[in-house]
Amino acid sequence: MTKTTGDRRRNLSVALALTGLSVMLGACNTTGEIVTQTVPTDYRQRHPIAVQDAKKSIVIFVGKARGGLSSAQHADVEGIARDWAREGTGSVVVDVPVDTANSRAASATYQDIRSVLAAGGVPSRAIVRHPYRPEDPALLPTIRLSYSRIAAVAGPCGLWPEDVGPSILDPGYNENRPYFNLGCATQRNLAAMIDNPADLEQPRAETPVYTARRDIAFDRYRKGTPISTPNPDADKAKLSETGK
Secondary structure, three states: OHHHHHHHHHHHHHHHHHHHHHHHHHHHHHHHHHHOOOOOOOHHHHOOOEEEEEEEEEEEEOOOOOOOOOHHHHHHHHHHHHHHHHHEOOOEEEEEEOOOOOHHHHHHHHHHHHHHHHHOOOOHHHEEEEEEOOOOOOOOOEEEEEEEEEEEEOOOOOOOOOOOOOOOOOHHHHHOOOOOOOOHHHHHHHHHHOOOHHHHOOOOOOOOOOHHHHHHHHHHHHHOOOOOOOOOOHHHHOHHHOOO
């Protein structure tokens, strides 16, 4: 009876030892999977430029004692009209405050805004008035103009998912691989400078060639005369004439 109990204890000890060893090996395997996680080396893959919907908007400040647009505000609305004609994909939404101290002046200013937009080529059906009540009565209510457009975007930047310095959790540090945030600002600035996001996907169609100058050059070539346009002041730059 005592021998049987000892055998059971011995078998239990062996089983516990094997279980502990398997847990340790499993933990090592899991740790290996974590430390091998890396980011793409190419910054264009880490921070790709995407084409998506965006909004462009301006703000018009309106006092309670005067309605209408100032000269600077008039120019801002004209700029919105030009930009909408070039890149707008929806209506021009005009948020006008109501039930405020400047609501009457804002209503008069909206009529001026509508006239300027119409003169800039925005059809009346594409101008939508949207009344709103400000959440904070202490702030000056403003008129907001906005429209949807297609834009190229990248980012956000300033993300640091890994330590930039040496770390035991990053075995690739000694391999001099780029850190995650490297190149994000460049991609974001490039996306902001792109005039037409479609250029990222396909080239633009070729414009017709300018044949007027080419016909003059071919005609001079057939006659055997110089193709370049003579410069009447070319002789004035000769070194021999400098000392005179």
